Amino acid sequence: MFFQVIDILGTIAFAISGVLVAMNKRMDPFGVLIIAFVTAVGGGTLRDTLIGQTPVSWMINMTYVYVILGATLFAILFKNYINYLRTSLFLFDTIGIGLYTVVGIEKGITIGLHPIICIALGTMTACFGGVIRDILCNEIPVIFRKEIYATACILGGLTYFLLSEFLTDSNFVFVIAGVVVIVIRLLAVRLKISLPSLYKEDKA
Numbered sequence: 001m002f003f004q005v006i007d008i009l010g011t012i013a014f015a016i017s018g019v020l021v022a023m024n025k026r027m028d029p030f031g032v033l034i035i036a037f038v039t040a041v042g043g044g045t046l047r048d049t050l051i052g053q054t055p056v057s058w059m060i061n062m063t064y065v066y067v068i069l070g071a072t073l074f075a076i077l078f079k080n081y082i083n084y085l086r087t088s089l090f091l092f093d094t095i096g097i098g099l100y101t102v103v104g105i106e107k108g109i110t111i112g113l114h115p116i117i118c119i120a121l122g123t124m125t126a127c128f129g130g131v132i133r134d135i136l137c138n139e140i141p142v143i144f145r146k147e148i149y150a151t152a153c154i155l156g157g158l159t160y161f162l163l164s165e166f167l168t169d170s171n172f173v174f175v176i177a178g179v180v181v182i183v184i185r186l187l188a189v190r191l192k193i194s195l196p197s198l199y200k201e202d203k204a
Contacts, residue, residue, distance in 0.1 A: 002171050003106060006178070007044075007057075010099030011064055012071045015040040017092040018133050019075035025137050029076075035133055036072040040064075042129030047104050047121055051111055090189065093142075097126040098182035101153040102174050105160055119157030126153045126181075146195045148188035156181030 018039030022032040041058045048056035058064040104125030108118030127143045127150050134141040142149050160177035167173050188194070 002174070003103070006099050006174065007103050008063065008067055010096050010103060011040045011067050013092045013096035013099065014043075014129050015068045015071035016075045017096060017130070019072055019079075020092065021133055021137050021139075023076075023079060032076065033069075033072055035136060036075075037068055038136065039129045039133040040068050040071075042132040043100055043104070043125040043127065044129075046128045047107060047125045050121065050124075051107065051113075053107075093130060094182050094185045097130070097149070097153055097185065098156065098178040098180075100126040100129075101156050101181050102160060102178045105157055105177070106174065115161045119154055119161075122157050122160075123150050123153040126150075148185060148193060148195065151195065152181045152184040152188065155184055 015036040018036035019032055021039075022035035025031075027035065041056075041064065044058065045056045048054065101122040104122030105118045107125075108121040113121065131141040131143055156177045159180045160173060163173045163176055164170070
């Protein structure tokens, strides 16, 4: 039950982030819904396909579809309250990657995958929906920029396995690892920490 609640919270966060991007691009209602949907389920679809869990989760559990529809409608109706675009998008996207990272890791652990593969699975679960969203909206995906994004997911995954060696309460480990992802991402943006560039800055 706890695992499903976290999964649904991540779905809500990513759906709202998709709505905000789509509305910023001035898409019609159908376009907004599509972007919200692919943002929310893209990472989970890739994860389930890779581990051979088909049909994928959202196809056999209509709760996810209803949650996405509800979150989309909520974001559209209350856009004036949540649509401080850059801040809101960043916040919901950050919450989404934190929650989805630990969901993906847990899925990997359940089927007995190696910890490194579990971390990779969690990172893909967290990031892939945003990649699809940004590509469809004609943006360079955040994961391919210098920003601390996938790195935060990886560090959260390492925290998960480190804590699991010392703590017996898996729910507590689950929550802490997700919070670590969120905090690292928030601090990186707040303190303007980014990955080093491979390219020299052009001089005017």
